[in-house]
Amino acid sequence: METQETIKKTDIKEKxxxxxxxxICAKGSLEDVYATLVMANGxxxxxxxxxxxxxxxxxxxxxxxxxxxxHTATTGNPAMRMPGGLPFPTMLGGLPxxxxxxxxxxxxxxxxxxMPPVDEFLEMITAGGGTIYACKLAIDMFKLEKKDLSDxxxxxxxxxxxxxxxxxxxxxxxxx
Amino acid sequence: xxxxTIAGAQLNVSDDGYLEDMSQWNEEIAREIAxxxxxxxxxxxxxxxxxxxxxxxAGEALTxxxxxxxxxxxxxxxxxxxxxxxxxxxxxxAGIPKPTSCV
Numbered sequence: 272m273e274t275q276e277t278i279k280k281t282d283i284k285e286k287x288x289x290x291x292x293x294x295i296c297a298k299g300s301l302e303d304v305y306a307t308l309v310m311a312n313g314x315x316x317x318x319x320x321x322x323x324x325x326x327x328x329x330x331x332x333x334x335x336x337x338x339x340x341x342h343t344a345t346t347g348n349p350a351m352r353m354p355g356g357l358p359f360p361t362m363l364g365g366l367p368x369x370x371x372x373x374x375x376x377x378x379x380x381x382x383x384x385x386m387p388p389v390d391e392f393l394e395m396i397t398a399g400g401g402t403i404y405a406c407k408l409a410i411d412m413f414k415l416e417k418k419d420l421s422d423x424x425x426x427x428x429x430x431x432x433x434x435x436x437x438x439x440x441x442x443x444x445x446x447x
Numbered sequence: 448x449x450x451x452t453i454a455g456a457q458l459n460v461s462d463d464g465y466l467e468d469m470s471q472w473n474e475e476i477a478r479e480i481a482x483x484x485x486x487x488x489x490x491x492x493x494x495x496x497x498x499x500x501x502x503x504x505a506g507e508a509l510t511x512x513x514x515x516x517x518x519x520x521x522x523x524x525x526x527x528x529x530x531x532x533x534x535x536x537x538x539x540x541a542g543i544p545k546p547t548s549c550v
Contacts, residue, residue: 309549316511318531385510386550395512398523399533 290441291320293433297446299331301341301374305381306447307332308392315399322436323396324428326406330413333405333421338389342374393423404428404436454479465538465545469500472542481540484532488540492528494519496541503543509534510550 292314296307307323314321331337345351345364351373353359363369378388387395393403405420405427417427428436437444448467451460454475459467464480466472477496481488488496498517502509511533515522522533529536534546 313549316533316535384550385508385512385548387512391512395515395522398521399526 293322293437294445296329297327299328301343304332315401321401326409345370397423466542499541
């Protein structure tokens with residue numbers, strides 16, 4: 272009887288929904304930036320407080336002149352396939368123009384699924400109350416300024432300030 | 448699936464509370480589901496709900512981006528109408544299935 276009681280008590284698990292996510296994007300390829308954007312937008316749509324922190328090459332995803340022209344790697348990417356599913360030869364991926372063509376094809380396929388271009392995706396995230404930050408150290412390293420960044424970027428912050436934003440016991444930090 | 452009484456009608460709903468049969472929907476049902484979520488419906492809400500129902504009937508997958516381009520509301524307004532669940536709550540109130548899209 273007593274054991275049964277114990278089992279019952281441990282069986283009752285209170286659900287603790289996420290309240291906040293802090294997502295870090297440190298890489299600038301098409302798929303890395305979109306992984307961040309889809310996760311961030313998805314969190315905002317679920318009513319989860321969302322902070323997104325772009326650093327190192329991830330800054331390409333919020334830099335005006337590069338954000339809508341991101342590339343996916345056609346060399347050193349074993350998951351890359353030809354249309355039809357055959358393996359994509361690495362030598363072919365290295366030819367001039369191939370990466371650009373493949374990347375634009377991928378962007379078209381994403382558009383067909385109603386995935387917006389990066390600038391519009393950032394607008395969607397902030398429209399829902401998400402906040403976008405750029406990393407101070409990386410901005411200095413790449414010699415960028417606030418005016419080079421998308422207007423949706425809230426501010427340039429240090430990693431310490433980023434951690435301050437991550438308070439709360441139902442907060443998760445996600446590194447994409 | 449379970450049976451729930453909403454606005455005096457016995458309705459089949461999913462485990463998450465979405466109507467199983469969108470044709471059983473009416474404005475009274477919408478008001479009651481909305482109230483449960485904590486939203487008071489205005490004419491603007493109903494315009495969005497009608498749009499969602501039309502698109503679902505036409506078999507189109509819904510995204511907030513599509514609603515934002517509908518000409519009824521932009522995305523910011525959509526979030527204002529259905530806080531913390533622009534597509535989830537609006538779909539539930541519109542009596543259509545839970546959204547399956549990730550954007």
